[in-house]
Amino acid sequence: MDILIQIITSFIAAAGFGIIFNAPKESLWKCGFVGMIGWMTYFLLFTFGIGEIPATVTAAFLIAVISQFYARVYKAPIIIYIVSGIIPLVPGGTAYNAMRAFATNDYNTAVQFAAKAFLISGSIAMGIVLSEVINQLLKQSRLKRIG
């Protein structure tokens, strides 16, 4: 039941972000799907006790791979799909906790949360980089085969 709620809400939230960013109407389903897959990967890995950072890297990687696939199939810029998928992973909660601790002069806790938020943002970047690398490798190998 809990998982079902997560699936539905993450789909709607990602598609909603598609609307906020003025994505084309026909791409909203794909935006929602990408967001759902990304969030569920993160959520399930996190629930099974894998740390936040590897979970984020995996989720971001998967989001980027699916977006690249969509971009190629539908001949559209990848950014349309990747953005709505990445948004749920952005460490909003951790950043909020850090900021809240800063505001109440609890610097020890604040720095810990801030470092965590920074690392999570870094791992989102890491996931995107990884998928980009694989994309480039695939392109090169295809070129070699033709040439």
Next chain:
Amino acid sequence: MEQYLEEQYDIMDVSLLAGKIMLESGAETYRVEDTMMRIAKNYGIKESHSYVTPTGIMFSIETEEPTKTKLIRISDRTTDLKKVMQVNSISRRIANGELDVQQAYRILKRIQVAEETYPLKIRIAAASISSGCFLMMFDGSWADFLPAMVIGGVGFASVVYFHDLILLKFFSEFMASLIIGLLAAISVLTGIGQELDKIIIGSVMPLVPGLLITNAVRDLIAGHFISGLSKGAEAFLTAFAIGSGIAVIVTFL
């Protein structure tokens, strides 16, 4: 000769217009450069160079004549992914030889002045529904769903409103997060909402600079350091504005 020269300028204008629309609508820098050079190449310009930053585009083409360069300034950036997609497909059609210079220019002009895909009301509704959904994703309770929806919608609407009022992005984001924090505190104090933290996190999500962060990373990977760093700075500034708006409220609790 005159005719030839004029055509060179027309090609330049088409490329620059395409680049301008893309950059103003939130495309990645490398995609803007790529599209502009592709368009020029497909119209028979052998060498073209472009330098794109978030605040301006420089573009020059080399012909037998002396090299011509143009610079345009980008002052206002919004997010309209549909326009990015449309310009992208125009570039594809040019590559297939379907459009001549005049036709391409006319279509691009039409794209430039086109309305946003969704009316503001629908975008506010989407922001508020997303806020509610984010609350549930972050382990909130159903009791807070409605407050988060309302507050998220009001927050997004106020960002748009203040941005129209004063052209200072930092200020509009600060005010919006201040309003979100205030409303969330009021809802908890009156007993409508339960968990202050969860409501604030959920309703702040539509303001989070997700597109900027993604673009900054992708630009940095592609080697566009100036654009990547300045987009990163912009994202950081937005995050800072949101954080300080909320911090004002949290301090008084």
